[in-house]
Amino acid sequence: IFETYFGPYPFADEKYGHMEFAVNGAAMEHQTMSSMNSFGKFTIAHELAHQWFGDKITCGSWNEAWLNEGFATFGEYLIYEKNGMTPAEFLNHLQFHLNSITSLPGGSVYVNDSDLGKIPAVFSGRLTYQKGAFVLRMLKWILGDDDFYQMLREYVANPNFAYQYATTENFKNQLFISTGKNFTEFFNDWIYGEGYPTYTIKWNQPVANQNLHFLISQTQSHPSVGFFEMPLPVKVTGTNGEVANLVLNNTQNNQNFSELINFKVANISFNDDLQIIEKNSTVIYDPSLLKAESTQKQTVILYPNPVENEINFKGISRQTAYEIYNMEGVLIEKGNYHPSSSIKVSTLPTGIYLIKINEAVFKFQKY
Ligand SMILES: [Zn+2]
Structure with a gap:
């Protein structure tokens, strides 16, 4: 599962193992050989996820321990979701984390310099692990699964970070490079800022x-x-x-x-x-x-009109079926309009057409 979503296991030539050690509740992601107090499925998942996030790419400073721990906790989510929990159990687990994250009004994922001497602050379960993981879940929600995991694989494979280290700003830049979307405001709110x-x-x-x-x-x-x-x-x-x-x-x-x-x-x-x-x-x-x-009957607006390349709609914010007819009433094309993209009409011959969407009909001119 991790190879599917994160990319190839980073130390394939050296293989992977884990060993038991006698410290209650503890585990540590030593490269290619994790130590665990017990072999619970999700402890195994967490430490194995660290081989990508922590061992292959190490956090650039303790301020950004979330790049290790938030990502490894997100790796647990992936196993819960894909192999180990029913959807209801997974939601229960997420709710448990959400209750913990929002149990206090403040605290940032990014560890402030004044807290660097405090191990419980650097390794805060609520912020570094749980909120860090939930921030990744929100990025997945914003980008969609395909684009999110593609971005994550590109981050893991980026020669600037692979077998080296990355900072929060490096990861933010990777998001921009991979998706073309600027997440500066998102990081200001969710990584450097506090609360919910x-x-x-x-x-x-x-x-x-x-x-x-x-x-x-x-x-x-x-x-x-x-x-x-x-x-x-x-x-x-x-x-x-x-x-x-x-x-x-x-x-x-x-x-x-x-x-x-x-x-x-x-x-x-x-x-x-x-x-x-x-x-x-x-x-x-x-x-x-x-x-x-x-x-007011109609709040949906088609633009631009006349159109050369792409049609968009104002007032439609979910995937909606559409049909394009010529003026003889012959169906030319049908498909689904999605508000994050647009309908390409660049190949249509010049002329007047009708488009039907959400029971409304618009006339548009293609030039
Ligand atoms: Zn960890």
């Missing part, structure tokens, strides 16, 4: 089968972070059991979202799969929310 957000999610669907409105606000447990930007996992359930999983890209406080949901909404739930760190968040049905707005 608490969300209030108000919702209303004034007219059944039409727009579902959200008003999302956030407070922070610690003043070191002004706002946690995050794509929020929101699950919408309909009166007949319909399900829509939304990703609401929360970039500012008191943010409004409108989603066309073509069923009658019965329930909204938040962070069901524990993708992000938050605590005590509430979801509130608020019938007064944007009630007047319900008279």
Whole structure:
């Protein structure tokens, strides 16, 4: 499993073993030969994960022990998820870590210089291990599994770090190089900053089968972070059991979202799969929310128009099926629109077309 997700075992020529030693509860990831007090499956997983994160790439200073311990704890998650726990058991375990991480309002994953003399601070179970691992889980949520693990394999294989060491900033730069996305703000919030957000999610669907409105606000447990930007996992359930999983890209406080949901909404739930760190968040049905707005029929906007290469939509934030017709009503193309990408129309001949998405029809000009 680790070779699939992290890349080849780093010391294949030397093989790998582990030995028993008599210190209660202790384990140590000696390169190619880990020492453990007991051979529990997840102790084995943790120490083996260290061969990639700790032994192949060592943390550049004790300030960033999370590059060893957070990653090895994330390695445990991988084994829980892929080989060892049911989904419910895995969620239980994540909830246990989440409760621990949020048991105090402050504390950063990055170890401050003033704490470097304190072994319990450098090896804080709550921050270096659990929050460090959960930060990786959030990066996986933001990037998606494929891009996240691809990035991780590129980090492990990067000749600047392999069989040497890396710093938090090196890892942040690897994220940028591998994904093209800038995670400076994310690291400021989650690695150097302290605490966690608490969300209030108000919702209303004034007219059944039409727009579902959200008003999302956030407070922070610690003043070191002004706002946690995050794509929020929101699950919408309909009166007949319909399900829509939304990703609401929360970039500012008191943010409004409108989603066309073509069923009658019965329930909204938040962070069901524990993708992000938050605590005590509430979801509130608020019938007064944007009630007047319900008279506006269409909140989906197509742009640009006329279009040469790529069509985008405003007001659609989840994968949605679309169909393109010519003016004779002949279906030309169908597929799924995803808000993080766009619909390529560069190969269509010049002309006027219709595109149908979410029961709405737009006319656009291709040039
Ligand atoms: Zn460890």
